[in-house]
Each structure stands twice: as structure tokens, then as C-alpha cells.
Amino acid sequence: MGLEITCPWRCQLPRFQVRTWIEPVVASAQVAGSLYDAGLLLVVKSSFGARGSFNHSSTSPSPRGALEDQQQRAISNFYIIYNLVVGLTPLLSAYGLGWLSDRYHRKISICTSLLGFLLSRIGLLLKVLLDWPVEVLYGAAALNGLCGGLSAYWSGVMALGSLGSSEGRRSVRLILIDLILGLAGFCGSMASGHLFNQTAGHSGQGLVLTACSVGCATFALLYSLFVLKVPESMAKPSKKLPSLDTVSGTVGTYRTLDPDQLDKKNTGGHPPSPGKTRPPKNILSLLFVGAILYDLAVVGTVDVMPLFVLREPLSWNQEQVGYGMASGYTIFITSFLGVLVFSRYFRDTTMIIIGMVSFGTGALLLAFVKETYMYYIARATMLFALIPITTIRSAMSKLIKGSSYGKVFVILQLSLALTGVVTSTVYNKIYQLTMDKFVGTCFALSSFLSFVAIIPIGIVAYKQVSGSQCGDRTEK
Secondary structure, three states: OHHHHHOOOHHHOOOOHHHHOOHHHHHHHHHHHHHHHHHHHHHHHHHHHHHHHHHHHOOOOOOHHHHHHHHHHHHHHHHHHHHHHHHHHHHHOHHHHHHHHHHOOOOHHHHHHHHHHHHHHHHHHHHHHHOOOOOHHHHHHHHHHHOOHHHHHHHHHHHHHHHOOOOOOHHHHHHHHHHHHHHHHHHHHHHHHHHHOOOOOOOOOOHHHHHHHHHHHHHHHHHHHHOOOOOOOOOOOOOOOOOOOOOOOOOOOOHHHOOHHHHHHHHOOOOOOHHHHOOOHHHHHHHHHHHHHHHHHHHHHHHHHHHHHHOOOOOOOHHHHHHHHHHHHHHHHHHHHHHHHHOOOOOHHHHHHHHHHHHHHHHHHHOOOOOHHHHHHHHHHOOOOOHHHHHHHHHHHOOOOHHHHHHHHHHHHHHHHHHHHHHHHHHHHHHHHHOOOOOOHHHHHHHHHHHHOHHHHHHHHHHHHHHHHHHHHHHO
């Protein structure tokens, strides 16, 4: 009797409920990923630097600027091919893994993707340990993609996070997973530069960093295989609401922050509006255009930024590269806080525009960076850069039926994935052509695209305001 009084919640908590938490997998996998990203950049830079110095030592001496430009072009060409492999190979397996997870076991996509993560990290470790050529990393990236890559992994994470939470608490759970992702990436990036320098000598440089990345990836895989359990669904069956609010390939969403439940309560017993049964295709098309344009700007900036910080005028060392990458993860926190505040006062379209202005302004400042402190000012200006894409999904979810979420979001995600592959190639080529004249050309272009993306979103906002005003007049 006393036990029931002091622990009234005991009957509601399964004995091994902690084993259903996906957060340990997300944290360890993201630390491994952030260490790998920093290690990949520094190892490739070191490899091409050694090649360049060897080739020129046997011929005639060249100016330092010429050697640096040659190294930049070599690194850029490497990332063009690497990003193509990373972006295209998951298209062969991600959908199949998602189908198997839905039909047989929820952990299939997570465990298979984590195996691919581990193989790619081992590939980098062997390259450092055995001094293999950097081209081996293309094969490691292909193995990662054939195992599902990020798309299959993150869809599995979101599915497990949704299963163990009720519809009312699901948004909080998913946002916390996003926060764990950002915090883990921040910690891994902060430590990456220091770990890279732990081993002296060219042949062993980066060994500790890559070994730590392999260790974290191994922990994530073993935890998902032997500890993680699939939670029982806590959601009540409903004909109006989907059981899951995530789809294969999407990375986190804040759309459940929007007061959909309040809207449904306020409608009372009225039938659904025609816009819900037949979504306005022009509004959906404008949201698609805005998302693709904004993704062009973001992907281009993210791909060029590592090359930019390695050359003059910044010329960062390993520790500074790690700090710079860590600063990129802070937008997970600031964007999350921004959505929590803005969603109480603004429409979805207004929040999207705020995020686009934030990123566009930061990218414009980045184009004229000459000192390290200016770089961090530009990054701080991008504090709401994560809001637009996630909130565009939120706006779309309000225009379509729950049964259409998967179809619409998969089309959006495939569009963004293919756009990202093309953007990476184009931006790297533009960077190679303009780095001697104006090194910030790519950032200026990204700023322009970010502000252009506001146009279709602004049209959507205008249509919403006009529609609400017409509705008010009709009621009067």
C-alpha cells in the first residue's frame, strides 16, 4: 500500500524503459560523425600538402601562394567526387531499408546505417595508419551510402522516437533528439583539433582522432544491436492523425510545435475545409521552390566553408578548424529556441523568412571576412538558419492530409538530396575559378539565393493574409 502511494507512476513505466531511449545512439553516432568530418578535412589537406611539396621539390621552387592554390584545387576536386558518392549511393538502398523496417523490424535501418558509418570511419583510420591514397575514401563513402547513409539512419531514429511518445508529447521528444544531435556535434568538433595533434609525425597525425571516431561509431552500433529496444506505441489510433510524423530521409522537424491541436479544437464539429481535402497546388509549389532555393544557398556555403578557412586570409590550424565546425552546431540550439518563441507570435511563413534573412545576412558578411573574429560574427548572424526547411515541412503538413505526408515529404527530400549533389559540384567549381580574384564569391551567391528564396515564401504569406481577411469579411 505504501509503495503504491510513494510510487504512483510505477505501473506506467516498463521495467527496462531506459533501453528504449535512442538518445545514446544519437549522441555517440554524432560525436563519431563530427570527429570524422574534421579528421577527413585535415587528413585530405595533409595528404595533398605532402604531394604538392614532393612534386615541386623535384622541379623548381614555386611561390607559397601557388602551392596553396594548387592544394585548394586538389581538396576541392576531392570533395566534388566524395560528395557525389555520399549523395547518390543512399538512393539505391535507403527506400528498401525503410520498407524492411516498416515490415519486419524497426531497428533494421538504424543498425544497417550504423554499420555503414562504422565502415567509413574504419576506412579513414586505415588510410591514416597505413598511409593509403586518399582515393580509398571514395570506396569507404560508397559503403556508407549502400548501407543507407544518413537518410535511412535518421528516419529510423525519428520512428523510434515517435513510437515511444504520445501524440501530445511527441514534439518535445523529437526536439530533444535534435538538441542531443547538435550538442554532441558541438562537443566532438571542439575536441577534434586537439585530438588530431595528439600523435606527432606525418604518418601518425590524426591517428588518435580517427581511432576515437571508430570507437564512438562502434559503441553506437553495439548499443543499437544489443541494448536498444523498440518501444511500444503510446499513440492512440486515430483516423485524422498519422501515427508517425516523420518520413524516410527527413532530418528533424519542428512542425509539431505548431498549434494544430488547438486549431482542431477550435473548429469544433465543423467539417474540414476544402483546402485540407484538396491541397492548393500553387501554395505547395511555392513552398517547394522556396525550400530548394534556400537549400541551394545552404549546401553551397557549407561545402565551400572548410576550404575557405584553410587558405588566406584565415589560414586556420587544426584547433581552429575544430572550433569553427563546432560553431556550426550552435544553430541547433538557437533555432530550437527561436521556434519556441516565434511560434507563439508569428505564422510559419514569418518564421521561415526570419531564418532566411538570418542566413542570407550571415553569408553576406562571410564573403568579406578577413579576420577570425569576423568569421564568428558572421556565424552568429546565422543563428536561425535551421528554421526555414523544418518550418516549410510544418507549413506543408497543414495543407495536406495525414495520409499524404509520406508522399509529399519524400518528394521534397529527394529534391533536396539531388539539388545538394548538383550544388556541391557547381559551388566547388565556382570556388576554384574565383578564389584568386574574390574568395567570397560563393558566399555572396549564397546570400543572393537566400534572399531570392524569400520571394515565393512572401507570396505564400500574402495569400494567407488575403485569405484570412476574406474570411473575416465573409463572417461579417
